[in-house]
Amino acid sequence: MTDPRAPARPGFHRPAHHLLLYGGDPQFLAAALPFAREGLAAGEPVFIATTARNARLLQRHLGRQARQVDFAPPDWHRTPPQSLLAYHDRAHTAVGPSRVLGETPWLGLTSAEAREWSRFEALLTLALAATGAWHLCPYDTRTLPASILKTAHLTHPGLTSGVTHRPNPAHLDPEDFSAACDSVPLPEPSAGAAEFRFDGLDQLAAMRAFTRREARAAGLPRSAVENLLICVDEAAANALRHGGGTGRCRIWTTPTDLLCEVTDTHGTLNSALAGYLPPATAPLDGRGLWIIRQLSDAADMRSSDDGTIIRIRMRRMPPPEGPRLGEQPLPEEVAGLGGEAETLGEIGLDGAPPRGHGGEGR
Template sequence: MTATSSPPAAASRLDHLGLLYRDAEEYAERCAAFLADGLAAGDPALVAVPGANGDLIRDRLGTGRAEVRFADMAVAGRNPGRIIPGVLLAFAAAHPGRRVRIIGEPIWPGRTGLEYPACAMHEALINVALARHDAIVLCPYDAARLPSDMVEDAWRTHPVMLDGAGRRASPAYGDPVATAADFDVPLPLPPAGAARLVFEGFPDLPGVRAFVAGWADAAGLPSVRRPDVLLAVNELATNTADYTGGPGTLLLWREDAVMVCQIDDQGHLDDPLAGRVPPADSVGRGRGVLVVNELADLVRIHRRPGGTSIRLHFDLGIPPPS
């Protein structure tokens, strides 16, 4: 599971802005103005914001909105680890040789404390993942309703901030990889009754899949989610077998209508962009965490002393058994 990556040496072409807003009127006005500037310049534009926020921007933008692509961040970015590859880089790749303009709102009131570290890590890593792309990304923050520590973190993850005082360089912004590492916090402890399997090497992978399938049957996992769960766990277990020199431990449990899978091993996931930036087509390896990010509703990675823990959440969409 070991990989290495270095931030690009070339000067960044990315303009990553944090926008602090306090009400729907200010939100719509500032976002629409940002898009209007892009439309006037002929920039392809993407708006990836949660739910009804997109309607606020559409209504304010008025004419020309057909030239802007909209995505519901609550769906496309349900798992924050999916946003860079599946939303931002995908949009940039669809417009090669052109400057792209994106509104991305990954943090909003309603994001849980469990999701937040992955969201903040995502914001920090945008500065590395998109550094070579000619892009301007605006990230709105509801300064009136978000906790103050989340607003303070926005100053740490964005080189430039916009608020009522205008545009200014953030005095709190620093090395984005180091900032991202600050959000690599320990995971909550698994429940004592979690199902547990220790496995080692490729010969044990069929047993891992059978263990997950059996647990899924007993827990009543909906059939529509079974392929996602089986493939995601198999990818992580394969990484353990491929990259580490020791055994891995698989834990499975249910939290209300969420299935949780965790793999602990002795590997070291050194690349901060693992699972966020697709490897080159010529590279035949390194896509396991990328696949997992696409399949799961939340992925939390914790680089602990002596190894790595990766926890996956799958929304079952059904009530827990009585």
């Protein structure tokens, strides 16, 4: 398991995951340029994954130095778990300190998607622990909704303005933040969901055949069907091993997605971090949930006394164009998150985080 402490960058006494709010090119450049230049001057790898416009801006101002910078391809940010892995791998590949300017693509996300990207921001701090990576995350105050900007203050342990870097007093424990994300109720499955019940390992092949039929009927591409089969097989095996020996698989579709949900009757999942953090290199257990998050387009995992839910989402078609954030009316009130309650409500974090602190109960 990755060390769940906020990372202090070697030679620095601050966590190395900073928020940069900018309202225009001068403010962006005042922080991003020295961040990149100081890194290059120190011989550190500098990686930039930002908007096409900001990338062009930096290239112009860096001049010849831009050739030393590694600019991300346009499709760099895929799903939040895949991006977590990509940044983690970069940080671990670098021999010493490294710098990343990483701007999450917020525009056009649904509330649920934005929530998962906020969770990504929180868990990035854990994924980078014990590496020499320093992440600076720019947020454009001209285009982003207030809810996204306020939540960013909860997910970054440091704040950057120009060349000033300081600790962020509003930062929440990443595990608590992730648990708060999981307090948002999942939408009810469609009434017309197809269902397959299982109570033994010898029924997994029939459950996969059921899943394959439904996925094909929903028009999923072959590679997505194969990934879904691996995910649902892991979820069902998990239900049989840890969930009381019986389970139920339900599949339904929306215009854009196929949803496949495996439920059991025992709540044994520690869901706040389940399957999110890149597994350490040596131990081989506990990677099933990780595989589900990596091979699906999204996965919700919830556990309570009533049982465990693993809901896998596969995209049937590309997401519609245009901003969707804020489309859905969301609860205004959040219990237990103090002054940031309204913020969390706006992106759907409408529940209290657990009182327990990170690192316990696993």
